[in-house]
Amino acid sequence: MAKEERQSADPPTPAVGRRWGMVIDLDRCTGCQACVVACHAENNVPVVGETEAAYGRSMHWIRIERYWEGEYPRNKARFMPILCQQCTEAPCEPVCPVFATYHSEEGLNAQIYNRCIGTRYCGSACPYKVRVFNWFDPEFPEPLAEQLNPDVTVRSRGIIEKCTFCVQRIRRSEEVAHVESRPVADGEIQPACVQTCPSDALVFGDFNDPDSQVSQLARSRRSFRLLDQLGTAPAVIYLKGGETNV
Amino acid sequence: MSDLQAAHPEEHSPVPAGEEQETAHTQDEFRQRLLLEQTRDWEINQAVLQPMLRTGAGFWILAGVLAAVVAWGLYAWSYQIRWGFGVAGINRPVYWGIYIATFVFWVGISHAGTMISAVLRVFKADWRRPITRGAEAMTAFALMMAGLYPLIHLGRVWKFYWMIPYPNNRGMWPNFQSPLMWDMVAIFTYLIGSGLYLYLAMIPDMAMARDNTKNWRYQLYRLLALGWRGTEIEWHKLHRALSIFSIVIIPVFLSVHSIVSWDFAVTLQPRWHSTIFAPFFVIGAVYSGLAALATILVLVRWGMRLQGFLREEHFNALGKLVMVAGMAWLYMWFAGLIVEWYGNEPVISEMLHEEISGPLAPLFYLLLFCNLTPIVFLVFKKVRTTPVLLLVFTLMVNLGMYIERVLIIPGNLQRNYLPFNWGTYRPTWVEISVVAMTFAGFALLYLLFSRIFPYVPVWEIKEGRLRYTLRRIGRLLVPTAAEIE
Numbered sequence: 001m002a003k004e005e006r007q008s009a010d011p012p013t014p015a016v017g018r019r020w021g022m023v024i025d026l027d028r029c030t031g032c033q034a035c036v037v038a039c040h041a042e043n044n045v046p047v048v049g050e051t052e053a054a055y056g057r058s059m060h061w062i063r064i065e066r067y068w069e070g071e072y073p074r075n076k077a078r079f080m081p082i083l084c085q086q087c088t089e090a091p092c093e094p095v096c097p098v099f100a101t102y103h104s105e106e107g108l109n110a111q112i113y114n115r116c117i118g119t120r121y122c123g124s125a126c127p128y129k130v131r132v133f134n135w136f137d138p139e140f141p142e143p144l145a146e147q148l149n150p151d152v153t154v155r156s157r158g159i160i161e162k163c164t165f166c167v168q169r170i171r172r173s174e175e176v177a178h179v180e181s182r183p184v185a186d187g188e189i190q191p192a193c194v195q196t197c198p199s200d201a202l203v204f205g206d207f208n209d210p211d212s213q214v215s216q217l218a219r220s221r222r223s224f225r226l227l228d229q230l231g232t233a234p235a236v237i238y239l240k241g242g243e244t245n246v
Numbered sequence: 247m248s249d250l251q252a253a254h255p256e257e258h259s260p261v262p263a264g265e266e267q268e269t270a271h272t273q274d275e276f277r278q279r280l281l282l283e284q285t286r287d288w289e290i291n292q293a294v295l296q297p298m299l300r301t302g303a304g305f306w307i308l309a310g311v312l313a314a315v316v317a318w319g320l321y322a323w324s325y326q327i328r329w330g331f332g333v334a335g336i337n338r339p340v341y342w343g344i345y346i347a348t349f350v351f352w353v354g355i356s357h358a359g360t361m362i363s364a365v366l367r368v369f370k371a372d373w374r375r376p377i378t379r380g381a382e383a384m385t386a387f388a389l390m391m392a393g394l395y396p397l398i399h400l401g402r403v404w405k406f407y408w409m410i411p412y413p414n415n416r417g418m419w420p421n422f423q424s425p426l427m428w429d430m431v432a433i434f435t436y437l438i439g440s441g442l443y444l445y446l447a448m449i450p451d452m453a454m455a456r457d458n459t460k461n462w463r464y465q466l467y468r469l470l471a472l473g474w475r476g477t478e479i480e481w482h483k484l485h486r487a488l489s490i491f492s493i494v495i496i497p498v499f500l501s502v503h504s505i506v507s508w509d510f511a512v513t514l515q516p517r518w519h520s521t522i523f524a525p526f527f528v529i530g531a532v533y534s535g536l537a538a539l540a541t542i543l544v545l546v547r548w549g550m551r552l553q554g555f556l557r558e559e560h561f562n563a564l565g566k567l568v569m570v571a572g573m574a575w576l577y578m579w580f581a582g583l584i585v586e587w588y589g590n591e592p593v594i595s596e597m598l599h600e601e602i603s604g605p606l607a608p609l610f611y612l613l614l615f616c617n618l619t620p621i622v623f624l625v626f627k628k629v630r631t632t633p634v635l636l637l638v639f640t641l642m643v644n645l646g647m648y649i650e651r652v653l654i655i656p657g658n659l660q661r662n663y664l665p666f667n668w669g670t671y672r673p674t675w676v677e678i679s680v681v682a683m684t685f686a687g688f689a690l691l692y693l694l695f696s697r698i699f700p701y702v703p704v705w706e707i708k709e710g711r712l713r714y715t716l717r718r719i720g721r722l723l724v725p726t727a728a729e730i731e
Contacts, residue, residue: 056337056669065666082664091514097424098408115416117408118331118401119426120341124659125513129339129667133401135332157330158401227663230514 019107019207019235020165022194023217024081026241028201031064031079035193035202039083042166042192044152046138059132061163062193078241081202083193084109084130084163085226085234092122092131100160107207107235108165116159123160127227131162165204166191186212207235287708291458294700297550299459301697304549312690319683322676323398331401333676340659340671345399346509347651348681350527351534352392352688353433353506354647358535359385360440360499361567363447364492372713373563375706376555379699380546381539382444387691388538389437391684396430398680425509432502439498443491449474449484450705466698503531510654516593517586517658526578530647533571537620537643540564544637546696555702558631565630568640572621597661606657609649616646 039045039062048057062083069076086109092101093109100116103109123131137157140148148154151168155161170189177184186205194202205214214237217223222240225233326333336343362381366374397403409420409430420427453474456467474480507527510518540561547556586594601610620639629635656671673681695701 052332056339057332058338063666065664067666082666094421094423095425095513097421097426097430099418099421115408116402117405119399120336120401121424121426121509123338123341124515127514127663129662129664132338133331133341135337136330156402157332158403160401230663232514 017105017208020170021086021205021207021214021235021237023203023214023237023239025201025239026080027239028199029079029081030199031066031077032198033064034196034198035062035081036060036064038192038196041147042149044148044154046140057135061132082128082130083236085128085232085236086165088233088235089231091125091127091232095121095125108167111160111162111164113153113155113159113161118158118160120160127230127232131160134159134161290704290707291454293554294702294704295455295458297552298697298700305697309690309693312686312693315686316683316690319679319686322679326676327403333674335672335674335677337669337671339662339667339669340656342659343656343671344652344673344677344681345395347655348684349392349395350506350651350655351648352388352684353503354531354534355538356385356388356392356535357499357503357531358539360495361532361535362539364495367488367492372710373559375710376702377543377560378447378706379703380543380701382440382447383692383695384539384542385440386444387688389433389440390691391688393433393437394684425505425512428505429509432505436498436502439495443495446484446487446491447703448699450476451700451703454704455700500528503528515658516662517597520582522578522582526582529571529574529578530650533568533575534644534647536564536568536571537640540568540636540640541644542692544633546701550696550701552702561633561636562627562630565624565636568643569621569624572617572643575617576621593661593663597658601653606653609653613646613649613653616642616649
């Protein structure tokens with residue numbers, strides 16, 4: 001059983017090139033939400049405010065889902081960081097009428113903001129509900145406007161956006177490596193959430209490199225993929241949490 | 247046509263009192279159907295043209311109210327475009343709300359026009375003659391309203407043309423894998439097809455109206471009649487075109503609603519991802535469309551005093567069709583439900599429980615009440631042939647079918663595989679105004695159409711009269727095929 005699971009959790013990989021992916025160790029996640037804040041800051045994700053968020057309009061590209069297990073007082077909180085799973089067989093991709101979302105050669109499920117016309121079909125098709133919509137023009141009240149990331153577009157109203165695995169950081173590291181005439185080292189690329197996670201629950205890397213940290217972690221007996229039964233083949237692999245959870 | 251008029255035999259001898267009741271009844275029915283009482287063509291012309299020309303205060307008041315609703319809806323739509331989709335009630339995970347539900351509703355309504363007109367034409371059902379144009383117009387206008395929604399629900403409607411394949415600076419085609427592209431292709435095909443079908447069948451009547459009107463109407467009809475004279479070759483070509491159209495448009499109409507259902511069924515959303523969706527949507531469309539046609543015919547007959555043309559037999563036949571479509575709908579609905587129920591998958595069973603005994607229960611039971619009651623009552627001929635009752639029951643069907651779409655789209659989207667992302671949905675004033683805009687817009691277009699174009703296809707009626715005669719055989723009057731055929 002465990003062996004089979006382990007095999008199924010290996011993402012199908014293209015023969016050559018990179019296959020960026022992430023491993024999330026649920027045993028390490030404390031639910032502190034630092035990744036959420038880091039992601040907002042890195043990717044110019046607007047903050048919508050309490051009322052809108054309560055109505056399902058929050059725009060986090062990564063969110064901590066908290067589930068309660070058991071009955072009080074023996075209940076436990078389970079935390080699960082969920083971001084775009086960068087599916088190999090992404091349900092969101094074929095349904096977009098204008099190719100605003102497509103599969104990149106590195107296995108990224110890319111979102112082209114400029115092409116999006118806002119049918120929200122990808123959002124309906126996504127089983128993880130990680131695609132967020134710009135309900136209004138984005139607002140960055142002072143001093144948030146002072147820290148907008150110049151590497152990332154600010155999206156207009158009426159389009160879908162989502163986690164990109166911080167593609168701007170991937171590109172920058174690749175360029176730096178290229179200038180220094182060397183391959184990108186394992187662990188050199190860190191999306192904002194990975195960089196911020198105080199307990200190192202999130203690890204980013206290349207699944208095509210069998211020696212990379214993510215490949216090694218994915219071979220753990222604890223590995224599973226979210227909603228694996230749907231056959232979306234995510235590039236995010238979770239490591240099951242044990243009794244250590246809060 | 248007028249040459250042939252002489253060929254029409256004038257047989258008016260009343261049925262002798264001693265005849266069998268049944269025979270007398272059949273004769274009456276045929277007499278009515280073939281409009282044999284109105285023996286002169288110009289009388290039929292006038293009976294159709296007069297209600298168009300006489301527009302009372304009621305018409306203008308109604309048109310004014312509808313136009314006001316449309317104007318308000320346009321304001322609401324522009325408000326949404328200006329400020330963003332946040333002014334509508336949708337959210338994550340309910341990315342599609344009553345806009346899409348209403349879209350499905352209008353596409354559904356559009357189906358009965360073809361159903362009635364093309365299918366009955368193919369099967370040479372003679373009673374169809376007076377109601378074909380009303381049905382075809384309903385198809386065309388309902389599709390126009392449906393066609394607005396793919397625009398209304400776009401986050402960036404000003405970029406809508408990016409869905410159209412044209413040589414562009416982005417250097418790319420639209421994605422033909424996307425069901426939305428299939429949708430667009432299907433709806434445009436159906437709109438063009440049903441528009442042409444409506445227009446083709448109207449050409450001889452345009453000529454008739456041209457010959458009987460003055461001023462701007464004359465100019466308009468002269469233009470639209472395309473110089474129709476009524477020569478043999480013209481009739482031949484028209485009949486040929488119509489028979490091709492009525493056969494070709496049937497697969498188109500089946501495909502349109504199947505494709506609409508695949509918008510939902512091709513996703514992994516629980517309760518959407520189902521093989522029965524395409525036939526279920528098609529039969530639901532026929533159910534609601536036929537009901538809407540009956541509703542409209544009752545209202546138009548009352549508003550335009552067309553009692554002579556839209557008669558008991560039409561309501562009777564339409565009522566039967568609605569009933570049969572309702573039974574078919576019930577069958578498909580149950581076939582879908584029982585599989586979901588016994589499948590007992592956690593998310594789906596949670597969704598079913600929310601419909602049966604949860605927050606969606608009021609809508610669910612209203613849907614069942616509205617969709618099932620008419621099936622029971624339309625069994626009775628008395629109900630089918632009483633316009634008021636037919637109006638009530640067909641309105642119920644459409645309320646029920648609208649609720650069905652609301653339950654399927656925003657209702658189902660509230661739940662998904664990850665309970666953390668469950669949500670609720672409440673439509674806002676913007677959405678309600680825009681939806682009201684399309685209902686008022688449909689009514690307004692239909693209203694204007696009925697005053698600008700002959701609502702009853704005069705040539706089809708005349709053709710029906712020419713095709714049959716009442717002939718005396720022994721002591722019986724028998725409806726027979728005319729010799730001129």
